[in-house]
Amino acid sequence: MGKNLSRRKFLMGTAGATAGMALTGLNGKTALADVDPNTGLMRDGIPIQKPTIIVENKAELPPKRGLRAVVVGGGWGGLTIAKHLKLRVPEMEVVVIERRSMFMSCPISNLWLAGLVDFDFITHSFVDAAQNNNYLFFQATVLDVDREKRIVYTERGYMEYDYLVLSPGIDYDYGAIGVHDHEQRHTLMKRYPAAFKPGSEHITLKKKIETFEKGLFLLTVPSGNYRCLPAPYERTCMIASVFKRKKIPAKVLLLDHTHDIKIKGVGFHAAFDELYKDYIEYIPSVSLINVDLDRKSVSDEFDEYQFDDAAIYPRIRASRLIEHLGLVQDSSPQKEARIDMHRNHIHDDRRVYVIGDSRSTGYSKSGSTAQAEARYVARVIAGRIKGVEIPWESPDTTCYSMVAAEPMEAIYFGSKYLHPQSAGTAMDNERFRDYWIDSGVAFAWRDRNMNRSEELGQEMIGWALTHYAEMFESAEMFQ
Numbered sequence: 001m002g003k004n005l006s007r008r009k010f011l012m013g014t015a016g017a018t019a020g021m022a023l024t025g026l027n028g029k030t031a032l033a034d035v036d037p038n039t040g041l042m043r044d045g046i047p048i049q050k051p052t053i054i055v056e057n058k059a060e061l062p063p064k065r066g067l068r069a070v071v072v073g074g075g076w077g078g079l080t081i082a083k084h085l086k087l088r089v090p091e092m093e094v095v096v097i098e099r100r101s102m103f104m105s106c107p108i109s110n111l112w113l114a115g116l117v118d119f120d121f122i123t124h125s126f127v128d129a130a131q132n133n134n135y136l137f138f139q140a141t142v143l144d145v146d147r148e149k150r151i152v153y154t155e156r157g158y159m160e161y162d163y164l165v166l167s168p169g170i171d172y173d174y175g176a177i178g179v180h181d182h183e184q185r186h187t188l189m190k191r192y193p194a195a196f197k198p199g200s201e202h203i204t205l206k207k208k209i210e211t212f213e214k215g216l217f218l219l220t221v222p223s224g225n226y227r228c229l230p231a232p233y234e235r236t237c238m239i240a241s242v243f244k245r246k247k248i249p250a251k252v253l254l255l256d257h258t259h260d261i262k263i264k265g266v267g268f269h270a271a272f273d274e275l276y277k278d279y280i281e282y283i284p285s286v287s288l289i290n291v292d293l294d295r296k297s298v299s300d301e302f303d304e305y306q307f308d309d310a311a312i313y314p315r316i317r318a319s320r321l322i323e324h325l326g327l328v329q330d331s332s333p334q335k336e337a338r339i340d341m342h343r344n345h346i347h348d349d350r351r352v353y354v355i356g357d358s359r360s361t362g363y364s365k366s367g368s369t370a371q372a373e374a375r376y377v378a379r380v381i382a383g384r385i386k387g388v389e390i391p392w393e394s395p396d397t398t399c400y401s402m403v404a405a406e407p408m409e410a411i412y413f414g415s416k417y418l419h420p421q422s423a424g425t426a427m428d429n430e431r432f433r434d435y436w437i438d439s440g441v442a443f444a445w446r447d448r449n450m451n452r453s454e455e456l457g458q459e460m461i462g463w464a465l466t467h468y469a470e471m472f473e474s475a476e477m478f479q
């Protein structure tokens with residue numbers, strides 16, 4: 001392709017090209033060798049994005065007057081950094097691009113599944129967030145980025161940026177549990193949705209729980225650094241609490257990839273044994289390699305596990321947008337972004353940052369971590385604009401898990417992280433009294449409380465309100 005071919009013409013050409021050509025990524029970074037010409041899928045069975053419309057119009061935004069930061073993804077990372085960029089560089093215009101029309105929180109969603117909070121508690125308005133924090137909300141899907149020209153393309157037009165922050169979250173990797181076929185994957189997602197991305201999947205899961213009458217309800221814990229390490233165990237407790245309350249002959253069957261509960265294990269085991277002995281069956285060391293939708297079963301190398309209903313949580317990976325933009329770190333098995341571990345910018349581009357669950361840094365994929373990281377990266381970007389170097393700062397993870405429903409009792413742990421450079425040699429690092437490295441996560445323990453209590457249950461609700469306020473209320477209201 002000639003260098004002078006304009007972007008618009010390139011997109012037009014791509015849209016009208018033959019199947020093989022059209023399957024080249026918008027930025028040409030998807031190697032054709034990775035695409036199966038018969039199916040139009042990546043060779044691992046994952047569909048790739050291709051343009052279906054021509055992006056030739058400018059997005060309908062006020063004209064760009066000075067600096068502009070564009071934030072992709074209105075989740076925990078994106079909304080927090082938008083607010084803090086605006087606070088630190090008030091003269092900079094900040095635009096959040098988010099494809100959804102309404103915010104739904106994954107944190108606390110397990111409580112909602114068990115009827116402990118209303119839907120209102122976990123849903124919020126993007127419009128309020130933008131209004132209260134003085135930035136622009138643009139509802140659209142990001143299709144591509146031209147880093148050379150500093151332009152973001154959406155189906156509702158393109159916009160220029162000076163700084164770009166990507167916080168697009170995660171996608172599922174069903175291939176990792178043996179589901180490669182496109183059709184089977186869709187059937188699986190419809191019948192037994194994981195509900196680890198906010199939205200319809202959760203609503204389907206709640207209906208399943210409410211209508212379940214007897215038998216085995218399967219949940220799974222995937223391999224790798226998956227989104228919210230304690231959430232599958234919390235969900236197990238919450239679903240078991242519903243079965244117990246309704247006194248139905250039903251059990252949660254929890255199949256765990258690891259050999260034991262990695263996080264808050266003491267607290268979860270105590271809840272399993274003391275509160276839900278008849279309602280939870282926990283089986284560790286199960287690495288799923290197959291899902292049989294007809295037989296309603298999953299298998300590892302040794303056994304087949306039959307179930308009556310399920311929410312199957314596959315391995316996760318960084319959002320496909322990261323891959324589509326050609327930003328994957330080669331060594332990352334979960335296709336996370338290749339960023340500078342201390343500053344979060346793409347290695348060769350200090351204008352583009354990745355935060356939240358798409359990052360490759362070994363932090364817990366949690367909302368509180370994403371918020372703390374967002375505040376830090378807002379300082380890094382503001383520092384760059386002002387010519388000030390900001391010292392590296394570990395994000396905090398503060399994490400409550402509800403384990404009992406009546407009364408509401410929770411357990412807690414909080415942590416900071418090892419400096420990315422010392423994480424590799426963490427086991428020799430005496431500065432940290434108690435830590436462990438697993439799944440690439442390098443914790444430096446700080447605080448934990450595994451004795452479930454109502455007090456911690458109340459703290460958890462307070463935690464949620466504070467963290468929602470960080471995204472949806474103004475800084476004055478938050479203080």
Ligand SMILES: Cc1cc2nc3c(=O)[nH]c(=O)nc-3n(C[C@H](O)[C@H](O)[C@H](O)COP(=O)(O)OP(=O)(O)OC[C@H]3O[C@@H](n4cnc5c(N)ncnc54)[C@H](O)[C@@H]3O)c2cc1C
Pocket residue numbers: 072073074075076077078097098099100105106107108109110140141142143167168169170195196197198227228231319321355356357358365366367368369370398399400
């Ligand atoms: C059941 C459950 C319980 C959890 N409990 C807790 C908890 O108790 N505490 C805690 O701290 N964390 C918890 N988490 C984890 C937390 O939800 C995530 O870690 C957090 O949401 C990550 O933030 P993020 O910004 O990276 O991604 P997200 O919050 O998922 O935001 C990504 C956003 O990007 C948007 N997007 C993606 N691609 C595009 C595109 N191309 N164009 C436009 N928009 C796009 C998506 O629509 C989405 O809104 C829990 C998660 C689950 C699933």
